[in-house]
Amino acid sequence: xxxxxGCGLGGDVKVGGHADGHGHDHHHDHExxxxxxxEHGQGQQTVTLxxxxxxxxxxxxxxxxxxxxxxxxxxxxxxxxPGSGKTTxxxxxxxxLAGRLRLxxxxxxxxxxNDAARLRTAGIPVVQITTGTVCHLDADMVxxxxxxxxxxxLDVLVIENVGNLVCPADYDLGEDLRVVLLSVTEGEDxxxxxPPMFHSAHVAVVxxxxxxxxxxxxxxxxxxxxxxxxxxxxxxxxxxxxxxxMKAWLDFLLEQRPAAKSKTKNIEH
Amino acid sequence: MEEAVRMAVETAKAAQASRVVKLHLxxxxxxxxxxxxxxxxxxxxxxxxxxxxATLEMETVAAAxxxxxxxxxxxxxxxxxxxPRCHNLSGELRRGRELEIASVEVS
Numbered sequence: 001x002x003x004x005x006g007c008g009l010g011g012d013v014k015v016g017g018h019a020d021g022h023g024h025d026h027h028h029d030h031e032x033x034x035x036x037x038x039e040h041g042q043g044q045q046t047v048t049l050x051x052x053x054x055x056x057x058x059x060x061x062x063x064x065x066x067x068x069x070x071x072x073x074x075x076x077x078x079x080x081x082p083g084s085g086k087t088t089x090x091x092x093x094x095x096x097l098a099g100r101l102r103l104x105x106x107x108x109x110x111x112x113x114n115d116a117a118r119l120r121t122a123g124i125p126v127v128q129i130t131t132g133t134v135c136h137l138d139a140d141m142v143x144x145x146x147x148x149x150x151x152x153x154l155d156v157l158v159i160e161n162v163g164n165l166v167c168p169a170d171y172d173l174g175e176d177l178r179v180v181l182l183s184v185t186e187g188e189d190x191x192x193x194x195p196p197m198f199h200s201a202h203v204a205v206v207x208x209x210x211x212x213x214x215x216x217x218x219x220x221x222x223x224x225x226x227x228x229x230x231x232x233x234x235x236x237x238x239x240x241x242x243x244x245x246m247k248a249w250l251d252f253l254l255e256q257r258p259a260a261k262s263k264t265k266n267i268e269h
Numbered sequence: 270m271e272e273a274v275r276m277a278v279e280t281a282k283a284a285q286a287s288r289v290v291k292l293h294l295x296x297x298x299x300x301x302x303x304x305x306x307x308x309x310x311x312x313x314x315x316x317x318x319x320x321x322x323a324t325l326e327m328e329t330v331a332a333a334x335x336x337x338x339x340x341x342x343x344x345x346x347x348x349x350x351x352x353p354r355c356h357n358l359s360g361e362l363r364r365g366r367e368l369e370i371a372s373v374e375v376s
Contacts, residue, residue, distance in 0.1 A: 001270060001271045001310065001314070043376065044290060044374060044375070044376040045284060045286070045374070045375060045376070046372050046373070046374045046375075047280050047284055047372060047373050047374075047375060048371070048372045049276065049280065049369075049370045049371065049372055049373060050369060050370075050371060050372075051276060051369055051370050052367070052368065052369045053270075053272045053273050053276075053368045053369060053370065054272075054368065055272075056272055166301065167301075170301075192349070195347075195348035195349060195360065196301070196348065196366075199348065199360055228349065228358065228360075229348075229349060229360060230360075231360075
């Protein structure tokens with residue numbers, strides 16, 4: 001269930017071909033009980049916990065991170081509003097990196113496996129997560145989806161998150177890079193309206209640049225707003241459809257890949 | 270909220286208590302939590318558990334931003350705020366995004 005909007009109560013998350021009952025936890029969680037002020041016996045007592053509700057997801061995310069690193073994978077978490085062009089962006093990225101980097105995708109939506117089907121017809125290994133009513137992917141869902149993939153055959157694992165600029169910001173999935181997409185038709189002040197998501201992103205991609213003039217897109221203002229909320233993010237402007245601007249993004253990914261590999265190499269000494 | 274109730278129930282059991290009486294949450298003002306939604310979700314999730322009927326108490330934590338120029342914190346109401354001293358913009362939140370269980374009252 002989403003801690004922010006409360007969605008997902010009683011929903012059934014479906015990962016790939018398997019339906020997982022809501023709330024089923026097949027892993028025996030060894031919770032270190034931080035119990036302070038603990039008294040045995042009857043009577044009212046207050047137990048101090050001071051524990052974040054995100055603890056469990058954060059822990060699973062770090063477990064994912066370690067696992068993906070051992071598999072020498074570069075992992076991307078692609079986030080955006082619905083309709084910014086995530087699926088097309090991923091499909092074109094995979095197509096243009098063919099022969100250089102092998103991409104696999106985990107895609108999340110509330111319903112349908114349409115995105116997975118689109119990617120599959122392009123020859124990309126993909127697992128679809130249908131969340132039912134949950135508005136974001138979490139580390140547990142990603143771990144379960146990854147189990148259904150042959151990760152040894154991949155160089156890059158792309159996670160296409162549920163289209164939502166709010167709740168996914170707080171759910172670490174174990175990714176290396178969080179990539180936020182913003183299309184030219186969405187308005188220049190989008191970054192100002194959704195600070196947590198844009199601030200948490202390592203990369204910001206302005207998509208559908210081929211529609212910029214038709215949309216009356218104010219490029220300078222958009223870039224200024226992006227830099228204001230996320231001064232550290234690397235910015236790319238492109239059109240996945242026409243290919244304009246894609247080279248800079250692809251070169252960037254190719255540069256990241258050796259970094260993912262060398263992290264494991266260092267440990268081997 | 271499921272996590273919160275799960276932790277509360279676990280705590281009660283570990284303390285050999287039979288009920289959760291109260292859940293005390295610390296919620297940052299910029300945590301994107303809607304108190305009414307939280308209360309509603311709490312009531313639903315507690316049903317058929319030993320936390321059913323428990324009171325939910327929410328303590329708010331005021332947001333504070335860090336100004337790298339002044340090297341000091343200042344209270345803020347938004348994600349990107351102007352430092353009251355030097356007027357530079359800062360987006361480095363130090364407090365205000367908490368969502369934690371502070372304590373659980375059991376009996």
